Amino acid sequence: MSIEKVKTYFKGFRIEDKIEEFEISSATVDLAAKALGIDGARIAKSLSFMVENNPIIIVMAGDAKVDNSAYKQYFHTKAKMLIYEEVHNLIGHDVGGVCPFALPGNVKVYLDVSLKRFETVYPAAGSSNSAVKLTCDELEKYCSNFVSWIDVCKGWKEIV
Incomplete structure (x- = not known):
């Protein structure tokens, strides 16, 4: 089970006790926000894409959406999300529980600046019924195969 892989992974950092498990689903931003009693924007959703035949994960704020133009400028390709079966086979977590922890070595992780607020x-x-509370520094420290912070999302920035 995927959560067991994450617990084992977290044991290496001595943070396995930070994982919260719920009686209800937390598989979507709205469900996770309800389970935690917080604003959905604070849910760090992990979306899976394919870049040059390699799977990647972008972790972004719950209210952010991928900006296709910014994505293409950064990755030099169109945003192509993985389908359900690809997520399971390539990422190692199922849709609803995808996270940036305990990943295969070829799955690179990018964190979007939408989280930093x-x-x-x-x-x-x-x-699909778990979460872990982390600062952005902790998220960067504990994620598998972290590459960099990027700015490829829209819909979350405050208008000035």
């Missing part, structure tokens, strides 16, 4: 965020922990 929050003191703490809540990514999933490998199952």
Whole structure:
């Protein structure tokens, strides 16, 4: 089970006790926000894409959406999300529990700056009824195969 992989992975950092498991689903931003009793923007959703035949994950704020133009400028290709079966086979977590932890070595992780406006965020922990509360610095530290912070999302920026 994917959450067990994350718990084992977190044991290496001595943070396995930070994982919260719920009686209800946290598989979507809205469900996770309800389970945690927080604003959905603080949910750190992990979306899976294919770039040059390699799977990647972009972790972004719950209210952010991929900006196709910014994505293409950064990755030099169109945004192509993985389908359900690809997520399971290539990422190692199922849709609803995808997270940036306990990943295969070829799955690179990018964190979107949309997360940085929050003191703490809540990514999933490998199952459709789990989350872990982390600061952005902790998220960067604990994620598997972290590459960089990027700015490829829209819909979350405040108008000035």
